[in-house]
Amino acid sequence: MKLLSVVALPLLLACASIQAEDVKKDPPKKEEPKKDEPKKDEPAKKDPKDMTLDELEAAGLCPVSKKPSKPIYHVKMGEKEYHFATRDAAKEFIAAPEKFGYKKDEKKDEKEKK
Numbered sequence: 001m002k003l004l005s006v007v008a009l010p011l012l013l014a015c016a017s018i019q020a021e022d023v024k025k026d027p028p029k030k031e032e033p034k035k036d037e038p039k040k041d042e043p044a045k046k047d048p049k050d051m052t053l054d055e056l057e058a059a060g061l062c063p064v065s066k067k068p069s070k071p072i073y074h075v076k077m078g079e080k081e082y083h084f085a086t087r088d089a090a091k092e093f094i095a096a097p098e099k100f101g102y103k104k105d106e107k108k109d110e111k112e113k114k
Helices: 003-024 051-060 089-097 106-113
Strands: 068-079 080-084
Touching: 051 080, 068 089, 080 089
Parallel strands: none
Antiparallel strands: 068 080
């Protein structure tokens, strides 16, 4: 019996210390990306001030105010339909579409003249 306790006791203590070491170790922490930095897979977002008319429309932003557009305020220019945040923004766009990046298709104008 003494022989069993002499051999078993150190084994028991060794197993307990190994398990205690495993519990104490923290799992490695993942690096969290900073809020301002874009993710590696994501392309960098453009500032609405630097976007073209078509990019603003695709992003769902008003070309006049650069705010989210609403489907109720829309204007059809050529073959495309543009959406605006307010009725006043739509009126401002109609008054001077070139100011906001609208370009007439010159090829279509030439076809109409012939």
